[in-house]
Each structure stands twice: as C-alpha cells, then as structure tokens.
Amino acid sequence: MKEQLSSLPDGFRSVVIGASGGIGSAICEQLETNSRAGDIIELSRKRDGFELLEESNIRAHAARLEPSVHLIVCATGALTINNIGPEKSLRQLDPDAMLSQFRVNTIGPALIAKHFLPRLDRRTRTIALFLSARVGSIGDNRLGGWMSYRASKAALNQVVRTASIEMVRTHPSAIVASIHPGTVRTPLSEPYSRGHSSVSPDEAARTILRTANDLTQTGLFVAYDGTFIEW
Numbered sequence: 005m006k007e008q009l010s011s012l013p014d015g016f017r018s019v020v021i022g023a024s025g026g027i028g029s030a031i032c033e034q035l036e037t038n039s040r041a042g043d044i045i046e047l048s049r050k051r052d053g054f055e056l057l058e059e060s061n062i063r064a065h066a067a068r069l070e071p072s073v074h075l076i077v078c079a080t081g082a083l084t085i086n087n088i089g090p091e092k093s094l095r096q097l098d099p100d101a102m103l104s105q106f107r108v109n110t111i112g113p114a115l116i117a118k119h120f121l122p123r124l125d126r127r128t129r130t131i132a133l134f135l136s137a138r139v140g141s142i143g144d145n146r147l148g149g150w151m152s153y154r155a156s157k158a159a160l161n162q163v164v165r166t167a168s169i170e171m172v173r174t175h176p177s178a179i180v181a182s183i184h185p186g187t188v189r190t191p192l193s194e195p196y197s198r199g200h201s202s203v204s205p206d207e208a209a210r211t212i213l214r215t216a217n218d219l220t221q222t223g224l225f226v227a228y229d230g231t232f233i234e235w
C-alpha cells in the first residue's frame with residue numbers, strides 16, 4: 005500500500021494543533037506510524053498549554069518552529085462551549101454563546117493561520133488543513149438550526165480561502181484547505197450523532213490525510229473523501 009502523504013518530501017515535519025482531540029490525536033497516530041515522517045510537533049491545551057483564545061500564546065508556540073514545516077493540521081474546534089450546545093432555532097440565539105463559538109472556531113484558527121502558515125517551507129510542496137464542518141456551507145444549508153456553529157465555520161472557511169490566496173505570493177507550492185471530516189465518533193459529536201452513520205477517528209484520520217495528499221489546488225473546501233463542498 006502507498007505510504008500516506010507521499011506528496012510531501014521525505015522526512016516531512018508536521019504540526020498538529022488540537023492534538024488531544026478525537027480527530028487530532030488520531031492524525032498524530034497516523035503520522036507516528038508513517039516511516040517517511042520526520043518531527044511531529046503535537047500541540048494541545050491540556051499538555052502544552054496551547055490556548056487558542058490568546059494570541060500571545062499562539063505566537064510563542066509558532067516562534068519555536070524551527071526549521072520550517074511541511075504539514076500543519078489545525079484540529080481544534082468546539083460545538084458545545086460552557087455547556088451550551090448548538091441552537092435549535094433563532095429564538096435560542098445568545099450573543100455571548102455566539103461570540104464564544106466565533107472565538108474558538110473562527111478567530112483562534114485565524115490566529116493560527118497568521119502565526120503558523122509563515123512557518124511552512126517555501127521551497128517545496130506543503131499542506132495546511134483546517135478542520136471545518138459541512139454545516140458551515142451556506143449553499144448546502146437546507147435544515148437551519150445550529151446558527152452560531154454554522155456561522156463560525158462559514159467564517160472560518162472565508163479565513164482559510166483568504167489566507168490561501170495570500171500564501172500563493174510567498175509560498176507558491178502550499179496547499180491551504182478547509183476540510184470536513186465526516187461524522188466522527190468523538191466527544192464533540194457524541195451528543196448529536198445518534199441515528200447518523202459515523203466513522204472512527206482512526207478511519208477519519210486516514211481519509212483526511214489521503215485526501216490532503218491528493219489535493220492539487222489550494223483554497224478549497226473539501227470533504228474527507230475529496231469531494232468539493234459548496235461554500
């Protein structure tokens with residue numbers, strides 16, 4: 005079987021942010037068994053004090069990345085924050101809860117983009133993935149509900165798309181993408197996944213990395229299986 009991430013150079017260096025999460029930890033495990041992988045830098049709030057609500061903290065972690073890296077995975081995110089889950093309808097919208105969703109799902113990853121994307125190797129193919137969600141698609145929204153989470157992921161997609169365009173100027177071989185992992189059995193989805201088909205974090209990590217490896221265009225919003233998702 006073809007080794008994962010064959011499009012990256014031998015000894016490629018990776019950073020996984022949100023390494024304590026269901027999907028983040030499964031991605032770390034995949035990388036750890038990859039014989040071509042070089043250093044794997046795993047960052048999490050629990051173990052490393054990586055707090056994505058504080059720019060100074062993100063800046064300090066990014067500043068330690070030397071030499072440059074070839075793969076960045078931002079696997080952070082939240083659906084329930086301070087025990088407040090997604091809204092069923094507009095009536096439940098709460099400004100503080102909505103702001104919290106934007107801070108974790110949009111502003112944090114945007115700051116990660118700001119400080120970590122410049123750390124990608126300019127001389128070779130590199131990949132930066134931001135875990136988004138299909139429910140962040142505006143065109144695909146036919147159900148309503150989950151307003152804050154949807155809006156925060158739609159905004160994340162815009163951040164990723166904008167960053168990808170800027171990166172072309174300095175890092176012409178970089179692929180910067182938003183990816184929907186599918187419904188994955190993790191603490192985030194557990195309260196909401198009943199009745200939906202779901203995959204294990206291990207399976208999700210494999211398909212995410214396979215799809216990332218095959219991406220030939222930057223600035224896309226794709227699903228785990230490589231299909232494009234409308235914005």
Ligand SMILES: NC(=O)c1ccc[n+]([C@@H]2O[C@H](COP(=O)([O-])OP(=O)(O)OC[C@H]3O[C@@H](n4cnc5c(N)ncnc54)[C@H](OP(=O)(O)O)[C@@H]3O)[C@@H](O)[C@H]2O)c1
Pocket residue numbers: 021022023024025026027028048049050054055056057079080081082083108135136137138184185186187188189190191192193
């Ligand atoms: N699971 C699914 O079915 C599904 C579906 C669609 C999209 N997604 C997206 O996939 C990504 C990963 O989800 P998951 O299912 O793996 O969730 P998870 O198991 O809950 O992991 C979330 C990760 O985000 C980190 N995090 C949250 N808030 C943070 C903060 N303020 N500072 C630093 N780290 C923070 C968590 O760190 P701690 O461990 O310290 O809390 C954890 O590492 C998310 O963006 C999610 O929206 C998941």
